[in-house]
Amino acid sequence: MIGARALRIEDPVLLRGAGRFAADVIRPGELHMRVVRSPIAHGRIRSVDVTPALLLDGVVAAWTHADIAELPAIGFRLTPLADLLPYRQPVLARRIVRYVGEPVAVVFATSAYLAEDGAELVRLDLDPLPAHLDADAEPTAWLDAEQATWAAGLDVELPAQDSQATAFTVEYGDVDAAFAAPGPGWRVIETDARIGRHTGVPMECRGLAAVYDEAEQQLIVDGAAKVPFWNREAVAAMCGLPPRQVQVRETHVGGGFGPRGELYPEDVLVTLAAVRLRRPIKWIEDRQEHLVATNHSRGQHHRLRALVRPDGEIEALDAAFVLDQGAYVRTHGATVASLTASMLPGPYRIPHFRARAQVRLTHKTPAGTYRSPGRYEGTFARERLVDRIAGELGLDPVEVRERNFIPAGAMPYERPIQAMGTHLVHDSGDYALLRAKVWEKFDLDGVRRSVAERRAAGELAGFGFAFFVEKSGIGPYEGARVSVDSSGAVTVTCGASSVGQGVDTVLAQVAAEVLGIAHDTIRVVRGRTDQFEYGRGAFATRLAVMAGSAVANAARALAGKARRVAAHTLGVPVEDLGLADGRVLVTGDPARALTLAEIARLLDPSGAAELGESPGLTAEGWFHSDHMTYPYGLHAAVVRIDPGTGRPHVERFIVGYDVGRALNPTLVEGQIAGGVAQGLGGALYEEFRYAEDGTPLCTTFMDYLIPTALEIPPIETLITEDAPSPINPLGVKGAGEGGTTAVAAAVAAAVDDALGRPNAITSVPIHPAQVRRLLG
Amino acid sequence: MTSAIPLRLYVNGDRYEIAVEPRRTLADALREDCGLTGTHLGCEHGVCGACTVLVDGQPVRSCLMFAVQAEDSSVRTVEGLAPDEERLHPVQQAFWENHGLQCGFCTPGFLVLVAGYLEEHPDAEEAELREVLSSNLCRCTGYQNILTATMCAARAMRGEELP
Numbered sequence: 001m002i003g004a005r006a007l008r009i010e011d012p013v014l015l016r017g018a019g020r021f022a023a024d025v026i027r028p029g030e031l032h033m034r035v036v037r038s039p040i041a042h043g044r045i046r047s048v049d050v051t052p053a054l055l056l057d058g059v060v061a062a063w064t065h066a067d068i069a070e071l072p073a074i075g076f077r078l079t080p081l082a083d084l085l086p087y088r089q090p091v092l093a094r095r096i097v098r099y100v101g102e103p104v105a106v107v108f109a110t111s112a113y114l115a116e117d118g119a120e121l122v123r124l125d126l127d128p129l130p131a132h133l134d135a136d137a138e139p140t141a142w143l144d145a146e147q148a149t150w151a152a153g154l155d156v157e158l159p160a161q162d163s164q165a166t167a168f169t170v171e172y173g174d175v176d177a178a179f180a181a182p183g184p185g186w187r188v189i190e191t192d193a194r195i196g197r198h199t200g201v202p203m204e205c206r207g208l209a210a211v212y213d214e215a216e217q218q219l220i221v222d223g224a225a226k227v228p229f230w231n232r233e234a235v236a237a238m239c240g241l242p243p244r245q246v247q248v249r250e251t252h253v254g255g256g257f258g259p260r261g262e263l264y265p266e267d268v269l270v271t272l273a274a275v276r277l278r279r280p281i282k283w284i285e286d287r288q289e290h291l292v293a294t295n296h297s298r299g300q301h302h303r304l305r306a307l308v309r310p311d312g313e314i315e316a317l318d319a320a321f322v323l324d325q326g327a328y329v330r331t332h333g334a335t336v337a338s339l340t341a342s343m344l345p346g347p348y349r350i351p352h353f354r355a356r357a358q359v360r361l362t363h364k365t366p367a368g369t370y371r372s373p374g375r376y377e378g379t380f381a382r383e384r385l386v387d388r389i390a391g392e393l394g395l396d397p398v399e400v401r402e403r404n405f406i407p408a409g410a411m412p413y414e415r416p417i418q419a420m421g422t423h424l425v426h427d428s429g430d431y432a433l434l435r436a437k438v439w440e441k442f443d444l445d446g447v448r449r450s451v452a453e454r455r456a457a458g459e460l461a462g463f464g465f466a467f468f469v470e471k472s473g474i475g476p477y478e479g480a481r482v483s484v485d486s487s488g489a490v491t492v493t494c495g496a497s498s499v500g501q502g503v504d505t506v507l508a509q510v511a512a513e514v515l516g517i518a519h520d521t522i523r524v525v526r527g528r529t530d531q532f533e534y535g536r537g538a539f540a541t542r543l544a545v546m547a548g549s550a551v552a553n554a555a556r557a558l559a560g561k562a563r564r565v566a567a568h569t570l571g572v573p574v575e576d577l578g579l580a581d582g583r584v585l586v587t588g589d590p591a592r593a594l595t596l597a598e599i600a601r602l603l604d605p606s607g608a609a610e611l612g613e614s615p616g617l618t619a620e621g622w623f624h625s626d627h628m629t630y631p632y633g634l635h636a637a638v639v640r641i642d643p644g645t646g647r648p649h650v651e652r653f654i655v656g657y658d659v660g661r662a663l664n665p666t667l668v669e670g671q672i673a674g675g676v677a678q679g680l681g682g683a684l685y686e687e688f689r690y691a692e693d694g695t696p697l698c699t700t701f702m703d704y705l706i707p708t709a710l711e712i713p714p715i716e717t718l719i720t721e722d723a724p725s726p727i728n729p730l731g732v733k734g735a736g737e738g739g740t741t742a743v744a745a746a747v748a749a750a751v752d753d754a755l756g757r758p759n760a761i762t763s764v765p766i767h768p769a770q771v772r773r774l775l776g
Numbered sequence: 777m778t779s780a781i782p783l784r785l786y787v788n789g790d791r792y793e794i795a796v797e798p799r800r801t802l803a804d805a806l807r808e809d810c811g812l813t814g815t816h817l818g819c820e821h822g823v824c825g826a827c828t829v830l831v832d833g834q835p836v837r838s839c840l841m842f843a844v845q846a847e848d849s850s851v852r853t854v855e856g857l858a859p860d861e862e863r864l865h866p867v868q869q870a871f872w873e874n875h876g877l878q879c880g881f882c883t884p885g886f887l888v889l890v891a892g893y894l895e896e897h898p899d900a901e902e903a904e905l906r907e908v909l910s911s912n913l914c915r916c917t918g919y920q921n922i923l924t925a926t927m928c929a930a931r932a933m934r935g936e937e938l939p
Contacts, residue, residue, distance in 0.1 A: 007872060014880030015868040017814020017854035021881060024813040113799065203818045203826060203915045204881040254816070254881030255915050287819040500879020500916055670875050673918035701823035701913070708910040709919040739918075 001513040002730070005666040008505045009520050010498075019252040022207030022223030023284045030209070030280035031060055033270055034115035035289065036105040036122045038097035041133075041363040041694020043126035045095055045104070052121040053107050058114035061277055062107045062122065065092040068272065071238055073151045074263060077230055078420070079333035083166040086148035086158055087361060089328035091265045095147065097126060098327035099365050100696050101292030103265045108273060108281065131363040131694030132163060135324035136301055139164040142361050163361040165329055170341035172416045173352030178307055178316035185310040190303070191388050193381035194763035195744065196687035197299035197324060200370045200678070201706060202499075204254020205285035206294060208267055210274035219246045221271055224527070225253040226261025226497055227537035232529045234263050235271045243529075246271075250527025256499025256538060257678065258369040259295040262331045266293075291699045295332075295368030296688055299324035300340065302381035307352075308389050312400040316352035319344055319381070323359045326366040334359060335420070336367070339374030339471075342419035346382055346469045347431045347632060348404035353417075363694045369539070371678055372737040375470060376744060383466035383745035384762060391758035397749075398435065401467050405431040412726070419628065420474055420540065426630045427733075428723035429658065431467065438634050438656035441718050447652075451638060455756065460641035460775075461651075464749025466742035469632045472734025473545025473725070475625035479534055480550040482511055482558045483618035488582055488597030490517060492554075495535020496526040496547035501736060502667045503543050507551045509663055510730070514555035515596070516579040541734030544663055546623055549728045554621025561619055565602055565611060566594045629725040631733035633657035635676075635742040637750040646772030648751050650680060653743075654716045660724040660733040668735040673715040675739020681707050683744040683764045715739075783847055787812060788856025796843045802836075803827045805843035806853060814854040814884045818913070825912030828885040829853050830892045835911075854884035857891055866932040867891045867925075876925035878916035885912050890926050894933050902927060 013019055036048075050062035073088035093104045105122050109115035132140050142163040143151070149158045179188070208223040219241060224231055228248040236243040253260070266283055273281040285293065302321040306314050323337045334357075341355035370376075386404075390397040406413045408430035415424045439445065447463055454461040480494035492511050496503050504524040512519035525531050526547075536546070559579055566584040567574040570592055578587045585593035594602075600617035601607075608615040638652040655672050662668045685705040689697045698704040724731030748761040751771065760774050780795035787810055794809040806812045806829065815838055818826035822840040829838045830852040857865035864872065867890050877883040886909070893908050894900065900908070905926050914922060931937075 008875070010880070011872045011877060012864070014877060014883055015854075015864060015872060015887065016858055017812070017884045019880055020813075021816065023807075023817065026808065026813075112804075113797065201915060202881070203824060203879070203913060204816070205818070252881075253879060254818075255879040257915070284817075287821065287824075500881070502878065666875050670878060670917060670921065673920055674878060674916045675918075677918035678915070700821055701819050702821075706824075706913050706915065708913060709906050709923060710910040712919050714920045715918055 001509050001519055002663055004509065004664065006505060006509055006519050006664055008502050009508055010502065010504050021204055021252045021254055022209060025209040025222045025251060027209065027211055027280035030282050031108040031110060031277065032112040032115040033273065033281055033283040034107045034119040035103045035266060036107065036119045038093060038100055038102040038104050040097060040126055040128050041100050041131040042129040043097050044129060045093060045097060046125040046127055048105050049123040050105055052123060053118035056114065056118050056121060058110040059118040060108045060110065062105060062118065063092065064105045065090065065094045068092055071268065072153045074265065074330065075234065076333040077227065077262065077331040079335040079338050081166050081334045084329045084333055085152035085154065086143055086161050087165045087329040088151045089265060089330060089366065091268045099363050100694060101289065101365055102327065106269050108277065133362050133364065133690055133694055135322050135360040135362050139360060165325060165359045165361055166334055167358045169354060169356045170417050171354035175316050175318050175352045175354040178352040179318065182307055183309065186315065187308050187392065188305060189308050189389050189392055190305045191385045192762050193302040193304065193384050195298045195300050195377045195380060196765050197296050198682050198686035198688060199295060199297040200257030200259045202255025202257055202260050205287055205290045206260060206266065207284040208270040209280065209282040210271045211280040212274045212278055217245060219271060219275060221246065221248045222251055224248045224250050224261065225499060226256050226539060228497060228527050229495060229529055229535040230537060231263050231267065238268050239272055239275050247530040250497055253499045257371045258297065258373060260499065262295065262368060287701065288699050291704055292365050292696050295330060296326060296365045297336065297367050297370035297373065298377060298682060299367060300377045304381055304385045306385055306389065312389060312393055312395045312403050314348060314350050314404050317345065317350050318354050320356040323357065324364065324367065325359050325361050326364040327361060328366045330366045330368050332368040335369055336373045339419065340378045342417055342424055343375050343469065343471065344378040344382055345415065346379060347406060347467050349406055364690060371675060372740040375468065375741045376679065376682065379466060379468045379742045380744040380748065380764065383742060384748060387749050388759050402432055402435065408433065419471060422474065422627050425627055426469065427627065427725050427727050429630065429632050430722055431632060433722055434632065434656050434658055434720060435467065435634060437720060438654065438718055442654050442716065444636060447638060451753065460643055460754045462639050462750040462752065462754025464746050464753050465634060465636035466745035466749060467634050468742040469630050470738045470741055471628045471630055472541035473625065473629040473728065474540045474542050475546065477622060477624045478536060478546035478550040479620060479622045480547065480554040481532065481618060481620045482554045483616065484596045484600045486597060486601050488595055488600065490515065490521065491523045491525060492551055493525040493532050494547055494551065495532045496543050497535065497538035498527060499538050501671065503547065506544055506663045506667065507547060510548050510551045511555045514552060514559055517582045541736035544732050544734050545629055545728050546625065548663060548730055548732060549623035550621050552729055553623055554619050557619035557621050558617065561613060562596060562599045562617060565599050565613065568611060569594060569602060623728065625727060627727055629660065629727060629733040631657060631659050631738055633738045635746040637746040639747065639750040639754050641751065641754045641771060643775065646768035646775060648684060648766060648771060650713055650747065652716065653713055655739060656718040656720065657738045658720045658723050659735050661721050661731040662719050663732060665719055668719050669717050671735045672717050672739035675737060676715045676743055677707055677712045679740040679743025680712060683747040684766055687765050783844055785810065785846055785851060786849065787851045788853060798842065798844055800843045801839055802841040802843045802846050803838035806838060812853050812855050816881055816884055818882060823913065824882065825889065826882045826885040828888045828912065830888055833892065835889050835892045852888065854887055857887060865891060867929040870925040870929035870932060874921050874925035874928060876917065876921045882912060882914045886914065886922055890929060894930050898930065898934050900930060
C-alpha cells in the first residue's frame with residue numbers, strides 16, 4: 001500500500017461539488033465583513049469616518065483602529081527575530097497607511113453586497129506621503145519612536161527605526177582569508193541575480209466564518225488552513241478567551257502554497273466580531289483584494305562573488321542579498337531571508353561561505369513565504385553563478401557541478417550553520433547518481449545535440465538545467481490517533497492540515513499498510529482543534545515525514561494492542577499472530593482469527609478492564625524530529641524563442657527528484673507538476689509591478705498572469721528512491737516544493753543557450769521585450 | 777439599490793422559485809439562494825472559470841451573468857453531472873482516475889466546461905482540448921493530468937475502450 005498509486009480518498013466529494021470551502025459555510029443571520037483598504041501607498045491618517053456607512057440600511061457595525069486599539073500588532077509564528085518586532089502590522093491601520101490595500105476600517109452588514117455598499121461610504125481623509133519602493137536604495141526613516149514602541153509591544157521605549165528591519169550574516173570557514181590569498185590561476189567570478197515579486201495565488205481566495213456559540217460557550221472558527229492549532233492560540237489571545245473556548249476548524253482548502261492560512265488582520269477582525277457582535281461573521285476575500293492583501297513573496301536581489309580554482313572547484317562564496325519585505329513584517333518573521341542564506345550553498349561543498357541578508361521595508365504589500373521560499377531565489381542566484389563559472393572557465397556546466405557536489409560517501413554531511421533553527425545536516429543523497437540517471441533516462445546529451453542542430457539551422461532553441469537541494473520534514477513533533485469502531489471502521493485523527501495536497505490519502509495509505517486494510521475504507525480527521533490537541537501545520541513540506549511517521553507509529557501501537565487482545569482471546573502467543581484484511585489471524589492457521597471489529601467490541605470499557613487494557617481499540621503515536629530531511633533534484637528545460645516577439649516557449653520540462661521513498665508516486669508527480677507550473681509562472685509571467693507612487697499595477701488576472709494549459713508543457717519526471725532518509729521510520733523526504741525550486745534557474749540557462757549569449761539572463765520573470773533587446 | 781424581484785430558475789432539472797436583487801450574480805444566486813455551493817468563485821472578473829456553469833448547454837462565467845438573465849433558462853452545475861449517488865459522470869471519473877485535481881477548488885469549473893464541450897464535440901482532439909482547457913485556471917496540477925483526464929473522458933463518452 002505504501003508506494004502504491006492509490007486513488008485519492010478526497011476526490012469523490014470534491015468531484016461532486018460537495019466540498020465545504022470557507023465560502024460554503026453559510027449560517028442563518030450571518031453578517032458579512034468588508035474591509036476598507038488604503039487607496040494610497042503611504043500617508044498620514046487624518047480621519048476615518050464610518051458614520052455614513054452606519055446610516056445605510058443593513059449595516060450593523062463599522063470599526064476603525066480606535067475600536068480595536070487594545071489589540072496588539074500581529075505576532076510572528078516563525079523566525080521571530082527581536083529586531084523585527086517594531087515592524088509588525090496593526091490589525092487596522094494606526095496613524096499611518098503603508099501600502100495600497102492596508103486595512104483601515106471594516107464594515108459588517110447583512111449581505112456581502114450591502115457590506116460593499118457600506119464600505120464605499122466610509123470617508124478616508126489621508127495626507128499622502130512619498131512612497132519608498134526600491135529596496136536596493138539606502139534605508140530611509142520608517143517608524144518614529146512612538147510607532148516602533150507600540151508595534152514592538154515590549155513595554156520598553158524604542159528609538160525611531162529605519163527601513164532596514166534586520167541584517168544578518170550566515171557563514172562558515174574564512175571567506176576573507178580565502179579571497180585574500182588565492183592560489184595560482186584562481187579566478188573571482190561574480191553574478192547579479194534578481195527575482196521578481198510574485199506569490200502563491202491559490203484559486204480560492206482567503207475566507208473565514210466564525211460564530212460564538214452561546215449554548216456551548218465556544219468561539220467556532222471555520223475556514224482556517226495550514227496552521228489551525230497555532231491560529232487557535234493566537235485568536236484566543238486576541239479575543240481574550242482561553243484556548244479551550246476556541247475551536248478552529250479547517251474546511252476544504254483551495255490551495256495553500258505558503259501565503260494562505262497564516263494569521264492576517266482579517267482573521268483577527270472576523271473572530272473578534274463574532275465575540276463582540278454575537279452574530280455569525282463571514283469574510284470572503286475577493287481576488288482584487290487578494291492580490292494586494294495576501295502575502296507577496298520572492299522580491300529579492302542577490303550579488304554573488306565566488307573564488308574558483310582553475311578546475312571549476314568553488315573555494316569560497318561571498319553572497320549578499322536584499323529582500324523587499326513590503327510594508328510590514330508578518331507571521332513569517334525573517335524566514336525567507338534566513339532560508340535563502342542557509343540553503344544558498346545547495347548541493348556543493350564550498351569550504352568558505354558567507355551570506356549577508358538585508359531585510360528592507362517598502363511601501364508595498366507585505367511579503368512572506370511561497371513554495372520553496374528562499375530556495376527558488378537562492379537556487380536561481382547560485383545556479384546562474386555556476387553557469388557563469390562554466391562559461392568563463394570554458395568547462396562543461398555538468399562537469400563544474402559534479403566537481404563541487406558533496407560526494408555520496410560524505411553523507412550525512414553537516415554544514416556548520418543552521419536552517420529553520422535546526423543543524424543543517426544533509427541526511428542522505430547521491431547527487432552525481434541522480435544527475436547521471438536523469439541524463440540517461442531523458443537522453444539529455446541527445447537533447448543538447450538536437451538543440452544545437454536546431455540553432456545551427458537558425459532556430460532560437462536552447463537547453464538549460466540546474467541542480468538543487470530542498471529541505472523538508474521540519475519537526476519538532478506531530479501526533480496521530482488511530483481508532484477502530486465497533487463495526488471495524490478505522491479513523492485516523494491527527495494534527496495534520498490539508499491544503500489540497502492529498503495528505504488524507506497518504507496518511508490512509510500509511511495506516512492501511514500497517515493494518516492490512518484498504519486505504520479507501522479509512523477516514524482521516526485533521527485540521528480541527530476540537531478533535532486533536534496538537535498540530536504544527538501544513539508548511540515546509542513536513543507532513544509526509546512528520547504526520548506520516550506519527551500515523552505509522554500510532555497504527556503500529558494499535559496493531560500491537562489488537563494482537564495482545566487476540567492472543568488472550570484465542571489462547572496463542574502474540575508472536576504467532578499477524579494482521580491481514582482487517583483481521584488478526586494465527587499465522588500458521590489463518591482460519592483462527594478475530595476481525596478488528598470483534599476486537600474493538602471486546603475492548604468496550606468492561607472488557608478492556610478485564611483484559612487490563614485501556615478502553616477501545618485505539619492508540620496514539622507520536623513522532624519527534626530535531627532535524628530536517630534534504631531531498632534533491634535536477635530541473636532541465638528546452639525552450640524556443642519566437643524571434644518576432646521575443647517570447648520564450650517552454651517546449652519540455654524535465655525533473656529528476658529523489659524523495660527517499662515515494663508514499664504515492666502519482667501524488668509525488670502531481671506535486672512536482674504543479675510546482676513546476678508555479679515555477680514557470682515566476683520565471684516567465686508573474687510579477688507584481690508598481691507605479692512610481694506605489695499604486696499596484698497587477699490587481700486582476702488580466703495583469704497578474706497565471707499560466708494556463710497553453711503555457712505549461714507536460715512535465716516529465718523521474719522520481720528516485722536512492723537516498724532514503726535515515727531519520728524517520730518511513731525513509732521519506734517531502735515532495736511538495738521540489739517542483740518549483742530550480743525552474744527559474746533552468747529556464748534562464750535555456751534562454752541563454754537559445755540566444756547563444758552566456759549569462760544574458762540575470763533576472764526573472766524574463767520579459768519578451770528584454771529578450772528582443774538581447775536579440776539586438 | 778432596488779428590492780428583490782421574484783425569479784424562476786431551472787437548475788439540474790429542478791425548479792427554484794427565488795427572489796433576488798437585479799444586481800445579484802447568477803453565481804451568488806446558485807450558491808446562496810439555491811444552496812448549490814459546488815459552483816466556486818475564484819476571481820469574480822471572468823478570468824479563472826471556477827464558476828463555469830452551462831446555461832442552455834453553453835458554458836458561461838456565472839460571476840459575469842446576472843441571475844435575472846437566466847430566467848427560464850436551463851442551468852447545469854457540477855451537482856448535476858453525476859447520474860446518481862453511486863456513479864460519477866465520465867468526466868468526473870476520469871478526473872479521479874488521472875489525478876486531475878488536487879485542492880479541488882477549480883475542479884467544478886473544469887468539469888462543467890469539459891462535460892459541456894465534449895457533449896457538443898465528442899471527437900475533439902488533444903490540441904483543441906488543450907485550447908478549451910486554457911479557458912480556466914488551475915494552480916495545483918500543472919494542467920497535464922486535467923488534459924489526460926479530458927482525453928480519457930472523451931474516449932469513455934464515445935464508448936471506446938481506454939488504453
